[in-house]
Amino acid sequence: MNCFRCGAAVPEGARFCASCGTQATDPHEATVLLETEDPEALLNRVRMVLAGEYDVERELARGGMGVIFKATEVGLRRSVALKVLPPELGFSVKAAERFKREARMVAELDHPNIIPVYRIGQLGGIFFIAMKFIEGRSLGLLLDTQGALPVPVALQVLRGATRALAYAHDRHIVHRDIKGANILIDRDGRVMVSDFGVALRSSDVNLTADGTVIGTPPFMSPEQCSGKRAGPQSDQYSLGIVGFQLLTGSVPFQADTIAGMMHHHFFTPVPDVRQARDDVPDVLAEALNRVLQKDPAARFGTTRDMLAALEAIPFSEADRRDSERVLSQLVQGGSIAKMATRPLSPLPDLLTAPLTPAKARKLKPALWAGVVVTGVLLLGFGVARLASRGNNATAGLAPSPAPPAAQANGPPESARADSIRATPKLRAASPVTGKLRLLTSPPGAEILIDGRHVGVGSVFDLPLAAGPRQLEVRAPGYGTFDTTVVVEVGGTLSLGRITLRGHEPQP
Numbered sequence: 001m002n003c004f005r006c007g008a009a010v011p012e013g014a015r016f017c018a019s020c021g022t023q024a025t026d027p028h029e030a031t032v033l034l035e036t037e038d039p040e041a042l043l044n045r046v047r048m049v050l051a052g053e054y055d056v057e058r059e060l061a062r063g064g065m066g067v068i069f070k071a072t073e074v075g076l077r078r079s080v081a082l083k084v085l086p087p088e089l090g091f092s093v094k095a096a097e098r099f100k101r102e103a104r105m106v107a108e109l110d111h112p113n114i115i116p117v118y119r120i121g122q123l124g125g126i127f128f129i130a131m132k133f134i135e136g137r138s139l140g141l142l143l144d145t146q147g148a149l150p151v152p153v154a155l156q157v158l159r160g161a162t163r164a165l166a167y168a169h170d171r172h173i174v175h176r177d178i179k180g181a182n183i184l185i186d187r188d189g190r191v192m193v194s195d196f197g198v199a200l201r202s203s204d205v206n207l208t209a210d211g212t213v214i215g216t217p218p219f220m221s222p223e224q225c226s227g228k229r230a231g232p233q234s235d236q237y238s239l240g241i242v243g244f245q246l247l248t249g250s251v252p253f254q255a256d257t258i259a260g261m262m263h264h265h266f267f268t269p270v271p272d273v274r275q276a277r278d279d280v281p282d283v284l285a286e287a288l289n290r291v292l293q294k295d296p297a298a299r300f301g302t303t304r305d306m307l308a309a310l311e312a313i314p315f316s317e318a319d320r321r322d323s324e325r326v327l328s329q330l331v332q333g334g335s336i337a338k339m340a341t342r343p344l345s346p347l348p349d350l351l352t353a354p355l356t357p358a359k360a361r362k363l364k365p366a367l368w369a370g371v372v373v374t375g376v377l378l379l380g381f382g383v384a385r386l387a388s389r390g391n392n393a394t395a396g397l398a399p400s401p402a403p404p405a406a407q408a409n410g411p412p413e414s415a416r417a418d419s420i421r422a423t424p425k426l427r428a429a430s431p432v433t434g435k436l437r438l439l440t441s442p443p444g445a446e447i448l449i450d451g452r453h454v455g456v457g458s459v460f461d462l463p464l465a466a467g468p469r470q471l472e473v474r475a476p477g478y479g480t481f482d483t484t485v486v487v488e489v490g491g492t493l494s495l496g497r498i499t500l501r502g503h504e505p506q507p
Contacts, residue, residue, distance in 0.1 A: 042059075042067065042084075043056065043058070043059055043069070045126075046069060046082070046084055046126060046128075048124075049123050049124035049125075049126045050071070050082075050123060050126065050128070052074060053073070053074060053075075053121075053123070054071040054072065054073055054074060054080065054082060054130070055071060055072045055074060056069050056070075056071040056082065057069070057070045057071060057072070058070055060081065066083040066084055066085055066129075067083070067084050068081055068082070068083050068084075069081070069082045069084065070082075070133060071130075073118070073130065078133075079133040080118060080130045080131060080132070080133050081115075081130075081131045081132070081133045081134070082128050082129070082130055082131075083128065083129040083131065084126060084127065084128045085126075085127040085128075100120075100127065104120070105173055105196060106129070106131075106196045107120060108171065109167065109168060109171070109173070109196075111163070111164055111167045111168075112190075113160045113161065113163050113164035113167075113190075113191055113192055113193060114164045114167070114168070114192065114193050114194075115131050115132055115134060115184065115192050115193070115194045116131065116132045117129060117130070117131050117132075118130045118131065118132065131194075134184050134186050134192060134194075135186060135187045136184050136185050136186035136187055136331045137184070137185060137330075137331045138180060138181050138182070138183065138184055138185070139157060139180040139181075139183040139184070139185055139191075139242070140179065140180030140181040140183075141180075141181075142180075142185065142327075142330050142331070143180055143245055143246070143249065145330075145335075146330055146335060146336065146338075147249035147338060147339065147341075148246070148247055148248055148249035148276075148277070148338075148339040148341050149246050149247075149326075149339065150323075150326065150336075150339065151247070151279055151280060151281070151284070152315065152319040152322060152323045153246075153323045153326050153327060154243065154246035154247050155284065155310065155313060155315055155319075155323075156189075156191065156315075156319075156320065156323035156324070156327070157183065157185075157191050157242075157246060157327075158239065158242075158243050158246070158310055159191075159307070159310050159311065159315075160190070160191025160192075161178070161183055161191055161193055161239055161242070162239065162303065162306055162307045162310055163307060164191075164192070164193040165178070165193065165232070165235050165236075165239065165303050166302075166303040166304050166306070166307045168196075169232040169235070169302070169303045169304075170304070173196070174230050174231060174232060174234065174235055175193070175196055175235050175238075176224070176230045176234065176235070177195065177216055177219075177238075178193075178219060178235050178238035178239050178242065179216050179218070179219040179238065179241075179242065180242055180245065181195075181216075182194050182195045183242065185327050185328075185330070185331050186331070187328055187331055187332060188324065188328055189323070189324030189325060189326070189327035189328035189331070190324070191327075217258050217261040217262065218241065218251045218253060218254075218261060219238040219241045219242070219251070220238065220261075220262070220265060221233070221234040221237035221238060221265065221296070222237075222265045222266050222294050222460060223296055223460070225262040225265045225266060225458075226266075226457070226458045226460055227457065227458075231296065232302065232303050233291075233296035233297075233299045233300070234296070235303065236291040236299050236300055236303060236306055237291055237292060237296075237299065239291065240270075240288050240291035240292040241270075241292070243273075243288050243291075244270065244273055244288060244292070247273045247276065247277065247280055247288075248273055248276040248277070248341055248344070249339070249341055252264075252270045252271060252292075252344075253265065253268065253270075253347065254347070259439075259441070259497070262439070263439060263496065263497055264347065265294075266294070266437060266439060266458070266460060267437060267494050267496065268347055269294075270289070270292040271344045271345065272285060272289060273285050273288060275342065275344055275345070276341045276342050276343075276344055277339065277340070277341050277342065281313060281314075283309070283312070283313050284310075284313055287306070287309045287310060287313075290309075291306060294460070294461070295461060433465070433466040433487075433489045433490055434463075434464050434465070434466045434487035434488055434489060434490065434491050434492070434493065435461040435462060435463055435464065435487075435491070435492040435493070436449070436459055436461075436462045436464050436469075436485070436487060436492070436493050436495070437459065437460055437461060437462070437492060437493070437494045437495065438458065438459055438494070438495040438496065438497070438498055439457070439458045439496070439497040439498070440457055440458065440473055440475075440497070440498050440499075440500070441497055441498070441499040441500065442475050442478065442500065443457040443458075444456060444457060444475060445457060445473050445474060445475035445478070445498075445500060446473070446474055446475065447459055447471075447472075447473055448471070448472040448473075448474070449462075449464065449469050449470065449471060449472075450469055450470050451470070451472070461492065464487045465487070466487050466488060466489045467486065467487060468484050468485070468486050468487075469484065469485055469486075469487055470482070470483075470484055471483055471484070471485050471495075473498050473500060474500075475500055477502055478500035478501065478502050479500055479501050479502070480500075481498055481500060
């Protein structure tokens with residue numbers, strides 16, 4: 001390996017660089033170098049390392065996968081944007097590999113709505129990508145200052161961004177972090193997608209495993225929130241959030257925590273933009289409603305189909321010219337008349353279930369009502385089961401494990417509210433006719449239905465047989481949650497977030 005400060009060779013297993021004394025670790029460990037630099041120190045270092053190749057002027061922006069500097073390429077005297085992998089990422093093997101992969105992918109993308117790459121390099125331990133410098137501003141900044149935009153302008157931006165994504169998706173590249181900050185508008189009003197820093201080629205299965213949450217929370221798709229592999233439909237969802245913001249002036253979901261934001265993506269329907277303003281064409285609203293569906297299969301089959309839907313909306317050449325003029329005016333610091341929008345309905349409160357073992361739990365009156373309803377349903381199923389035992393049939397319930405002597409002592413203990421977990425486990429005997437959604441805290445908790453492992457951290461629209469099902473959520477160091485839920489025919493049971501409590505320390 002090489003030292004990431006001075007570039008000198010470091011023998012395998014050495015803890016320090018013999019040239020500059022920088023601490024290093026085994027290159028096969030997750031972290032190769034642990035060091036942080038303040039912005040000014042990083043700027044000076046980049047200037048020193050790239051001197052003669054680039055005149056580095058100033059820092060422009062920071063993102064999760066790099067720091068952007070404005071520079072001038074010495075040989076050609078042209079302005080460039082230099083994206084540099086910062087040392088504070090820990091310079092892990094995966095981070096360096098992801099950075100180089102991004103460069104290779106972006107260099108392959110040649111499209112008028114994607115920022116072109118000039119050069120990829122590594123000097124003195126500095127990984128960098130030299131890209132075309134765009135004189136303009138990000139869409140996110142424009143929306144923060146201007147708010148909602150006219151429909152033709154919003155449609156112009158959506159079309160440009162969708163063209164870029166359709167082109168990338170045709171080449172099996174998924175962006176995974178579409179948001180206003182990654183859509184740039186140049187001084188001529190042209191739309192360009194940037195920052196493929198977390199982009200994923202469909203064949204790159206060794207760099208990001210399922211279960212890793214990547215993206216920006218207000219724009220993440222439900223499948224990204226659950227750590228599933230992102231596909232083109234994930235970019236469609238994120239661009240749908242951008243479209244919602246273009247037309248209403250804000251993203252649809254707000255929360256104080258990342259967990260709260262993810263909860264909304266899972267369970268809260270996105271409001272229809274026509275609730276905020278009356279001038280949105282029905283076809284545009286319906287296209288946004290489609291890409292903002294919770295189920296990826298309900299969105300467009302391909303992003304080309306999404307682009308076709310947007311381009312089918314009437315949009316004249318005069319609309320295009322006027323939209324570019326408005327965008328150019330905003331980029332250069334001007335303003336336009338504010339769009340009148342109505343406030344949207346407040347979001348529902350986030351439902352959580354802070355849980356302890358059943359015997360230590362005091363139920364509120366509202367929860368008692370739920371227990372009573374569940375008990376009545378279970379009683380009905382128990383009656384049906386007893387009626388059918390004479391015919392050697394079951395109604396979805398396992399035979400009772402209690403011996404005759406225990407049955408003679410009175411009602412089973414599972415009938416009491418403080419002993420829900422004593423309910424017998426259930427077997428699916430009916431067709432798949434319902435779905436289940438839930439999140440867990442901690443996010444690594446195991447979820448079991450009828451004793452069968454079905455997920456970790458979350459399940460989203462999990463198909464289940466209708467009727468009572470035994471739900472168990474457990475994690476090391478936490479009290480187990482074990483109860484019975486009832487899945488309705490054709491319905492979706494949303495339980496929100498189930499929060500386990502840690503075991504109390506033993507005296």
